[in-house]
Amino acid sequence: MGAAMDNARLKRHLAVWAGLLLGMALVVLAGAGEGEAATQLKGSFRGNAYGTYANAQAGPVAATLGRSAFIPCPCNGTGGKTLSNSVDSLDAGEVLRAGALRSTVFTRKTSTSAQVRNTSTVSGLNLLDGLITADAVKAVANTTADARRIRSSAAGSSFVDLRVDGRRVADVSPNTRIDLPGLGYVILKNVVPGGNGRSLGKVTVEMITVVVTRQNEFGLPVGARIVVAHAYSGFSRNQPEVIVGGQAYAATANAAVGDSLQNRIGKAAFVVIGCEGTGGKVRTNNVQALSVGDVLSIGTGRTTAFGGRRDSGTVARTTATVQDLRLLGGLIRADAVKAVAQDTFRNGRRTSSTQGTEFARLRVAGLPVPVDVRPNTRLDLPGIGYVVVNEQKIPAANSDARTQVNGLRVVVTRNNPLGLPVGAQIVVAHADSRVARF
Template sequence: MNRNTTSAGTAAATEATPKAPSRSLISRTALLVGVSVVLATAAPAFSSTASAATTEKFAYTGSAYGTWAAVGSVVKSGPSAPLTFGCTTDGNLHRTNTIAGVNLAPLLTTGTVSTTADTYASPVKSSTSASTAQVNLLGGLVKASVVKAASSTTRTATGYALSSSGTTLTSLVVGGVPVRADAAPNTRIDLAGVGYVVVNEQVRSTNGLKVSGLHVFVNTVNALGFPVNTNLVVSQAISGLSAPVIGVMSGYSYGTKVNVGTLVTSGSSFTAYLPCLGTGGVLRTNTGAGINIGTALNTGTIANTAKGTVSATAINAETTSTVQGANLLNGLVKATVIKADARGSKTGTTYSFSDTGSSFGSLTVAGHPEITAKVAPNTTVAIQGVGTLYLHRVIRTNGAVTVRMIELVITSPVNGLAVGTNIQVAVAVTGVK
């Protein structure tokens, strides 16, 4: 059988998510502009439906990485050679990733790190593995020639079968004492005066399994100088399945974002994420105070939400972003109670997507009093000497809907903003497949 294969090489094979780098200061200068507008032609709020054949589906989840290191809440080295297929109903995936090694001496050094992730349709199975060579932790207190973690979850007639078969600890030595290659799950070994190691760490649920080959904790002030609350993981593999579902969902919402081309100057604010299997009907909320980016953008309080349910017969998903007030470019665009609302559903063979619930409390654009809070979806405003303004922008792609209530794209340098600057306010994205 041919399998959908992805090799990540030395690149991280992870799902794209909004990033939040630091903000940059934008100069304060006066703005005098001319404004022209192109109004959408009586377009109603976006809504669409589509039909597709339905078959019994399972949601596969899985991820793997070689190493991870943190001191307290500060990550010193993120996941190495990471792989994930996130949440999918595709039972024909094969992914691999390999890197030459990790050097975070004296906390952690390794040789080659390799990871794999697979899904299978018959039998229904999620399988992942991570293998890390030449492991040296805490300046040699913990050593191994190879640490491999393996995790699989298989659907059976009576439920799920979980397995860590393939997990091995080759030539493992902890505190000078050799450890069996087939050490029992969750074996704890103390490191006198430093902390402890959990070998073959396993966390099981009804329908999923996480295996970490080694998990090291530093919990004592020590003569070696390793910081208390140091946390090291070597070779982690996670697999899981969810009982028959009609499909999976995705989505997120954020209050603001500013970027120049691919350079993010102010990341997505207070993002709320929609898990692929929903929230069980529970509303998830992420709120925060306003954003202040010089004369480019100032806002009031931001509240973002995500909510969804999934079963064998239906999906209902919704994300929202509500920004209490926004002021772009010294009053060029002003609005209050800006709400983006993106909804997606599937019942039987029918998909539906909508922006119902999206609205402005008030809205003004300098030089054009005809623009009000009742502005039609997908209204485009050409602003002389500045760029293009999109209002209540609705973007429909295959299996998803994106709502951006305010989006300003700079095409002429103004107020210290470079060409290509993109300012977004109140954004919600929801997908169903």
């Protein structure tokens, strides 16, 4: 019996020691993980990528080409993953046609180095009715950093079978300019570095930039600028405590409406807040007289975006205002629709607001909608589906999600005279915002 008791006592001692050793091991491993995160190279990433862009002076095509396949690079990185956005095809008539567009962002960080690589690829390009063509155009913006230096380059950027005015262009040097008869000129592989290489390094790569300087057969106004394949990357030693973000646009539609309608609506008057903010300024974008047959007509669309410090704290705020709206053959009409999203971070706390969202003389199926219509009000659209008025998504205070507002979101659930397929959605006046700890 004595031997049995000794064996039991020994087993209990061994179990206690095993538990202590396991606990110590877990503490060591946890400490190693925290130490590894704490010793990562200090700094934040910059950048974005998109397939096409046209400035407001370009007129109606600006909506179709407005930062297609846009993707931002998070300030705190992608954690070694490649994030992407893509568009199957793009059609702005004679001005620009393209097959697939794909944009990517990628970052990696260790205790001694940081890397960011952002890309935009446009395939099957036909620009200005064949004046400029290419099988593929790829912009690559690279930035690497160590404890001493930050370097940026356009390495990997390329053209495949590029032709300008019928002539093949090979071995393109950065910032090559070619005249376009009767139109203006094009800059190929426009590379713009920035920063001092110590505290900040960055580079912007735009593979094709068309600048209109003369009256032309395409109806593009003088001053119009069209960009194909944009990529921007950067790294800053500054590592903010709070990052911001947000987007706004006057109108958009999902892929279910069909390529033609989706392309014509685009993301009209698109504006964005990068995670580093807007440099103390309010960014704006505008679209004039956007008309997509009986489906959508807008007199004017205006968007704004601000990200940065104010007396109330760190603020991200976007707005989208649409005037003289006619939607679904007049089934929905409004003098004005305005969406507002704002997030504020102060004293360690996030607050969200949609104050300022409003409607002027909104009528749905002939019936007036109150100015103070409740959020997420759903109204039937006879013979089409329904519309959500003042759609709002407000996240919890401890969430990293965005505050989102859609002035109107139409959902098609039935076959209809307009020919919109079931599942199609059209959004008018979208604004979203976000603040979060780095």
